[in-house]
Amino acid sequence: MGEFELIRRHFQHATDPGNAVVLGIGDDCALLQPSPGHQLAVSSDMLVEGRHFFPDVDPEALGHKALAVNLSDLAAMGARPLGFTLALALPRADIDWLAAFARGLFGLADAHACPLVGGDTTRGPLNLCITVFGEVKPGQALRRDAARAGDDLYISGRTGEARLTLEHLRGTDWAMAPLSDETRARLERPTPRNALGILLASAGAHAAIDLSDGLAGDLGHILSASGVGAEIDLFALPVAPALQALPVAQRWECLLAGGDDYELLFTAPPAAREAIATAATSSRTPVTRIGRITAEPGRLRLLDANGLPLALSLRSFDHFAT
């Protein structure tokens, strides 16, 4: 079976394209028509075997996750998904694998009305590269450089379960208690927060980022881009039941430097508290206020229940760290 036949069989799936897709798969380019006056948001992520997923990963979960991490970038800008491209290097043409991968991919694509509009398939070591396109009204994008001193700091959902699951799968001693399916799903099938992100953009939120490298490290990107500092009220952080039994050092590590959370970390002025609460309710997404933005550039303080600073040593995940 040839390359083109592979693509046709498994990737010509009829996600409802909405009005934005003028021309989908099968030409030199896809053609999209964004809503009048809107800006286009684009992001690319590449997933590599052995680094972003285990060689024996369930292909259906992989299809879901590959798109989820990209949709999460749109969510963090407050952009509405329009479509995506998929470039795929495969060591062999394994039909069962492709069918399961496509199921996971299109399950999530359908749920977000985000159609596959083009891509590429080639032979090579397993590698997935997805680029997503979304749209957002001018001035409403949730940029990293938009945090202001005095803003509240919020998080959607909760952090740490993906990291706990990863350590469990690696056989790390402190992570060997049995995990629920719900906890495992946080690593294997993350839920991008697009409905929330879109509502935040019109609710007056300022800055946002999606949590891929860990709460503290990703917050650092906002602080650096905005030239501000922050305080996190550690005891305001929502803690999943699976994390409550962990040794305290590992619990903080998971919560603050876990990685792979795909939750939104965002800021908004106190005047927007009611609008933020409405956005959370309307999108059925739990949102917790966990701290505030301060004026000191780059200074992150972690406060205990008495408002006193704690010194924690944390390391953000880095693909090139040795």
Next chain:
Amino acid sequence: MGEFELIRRHFQHATDPGNAVVLGIGDDCALLQPSPGHQLAVSSDMLVEGRHFFPDVDPEALGHKALAVNLSDLAAMGARPLGFTLALALPRADIDWLAAFARGLFGLADAHACPLVGGDTTRGPLNLCITVFGEVKPGQALRRDAARAGDDLYISGRTGEARLTLEHLRGTDWAMAPLSDETRARLERPTPRNALGILLASAGAHAAIDLSDGLAGDLGHILSASGVGAEIDLFALPVAPALQALPVAQRWECLLAGGDDYELLFTAPPAAREAIATAATSSRTPVTRIGRITAEPGRLRLLDANGLPLALSLRSFDHFAT
């Protein structure tokens, strides 16, 4: 050195962004503002070591080619480049390699005012995935399904030198004559035909495709999408000096099924001949009329100098062919 530092050092290059880039590298998404009312053209290509380039490839040539093959897709739609994303898996952080790669990449990006707006870098077997964005006026995109019986068939530049160079590098016996730098450059540093493509879109051209898999095979995609047939006047095909000394079978193979040409194959009604000639002159791109579109769906006839059909056996390049 960490992942983010790598990206910052080598990929924060100041290509003049024009007016379209609202927000470039460094946030969850880039933000683009297409011209009012325009459609967005997008395309992704993935290049893998050992399949699309040799392991010892000159990294500067590779940087050029990775973007060139994507720009060529925009050219084939008649779309003006707005920007691109790059996702890169690297086996190690080799600074000299990255610097040379970036030189080749940004040399071409600058020439097309097509800035890098985002991307991803990770450790893994060498893999490059570029997604390009362009804009085109509604109704002007050069779609594969737009060829009409009676259209003239044109090609830009000439085909076959990339294939000859590939066979030369592979040590194939019929390809061992010394090659000029100009011939080698057709494989290693192809020239995407964007200026021509943009002018063709407003000159009334109908269908277009860029030649990546070989003239005959890529023409087949137009015939199939448009439900038409075609005749190629073989003796009208421009033949590079390097191909003139080849055995006749290999010459046809290079010309008609060479692959990696990145020329435009397009159709236009005879009434547009003057406009097409003007587009060729204005873009300083050689254009040759090589045949015509016929009414018989899917039928491709190759005609000799006397207008008589020739039977040639040709095979299009396929990454999954065994």
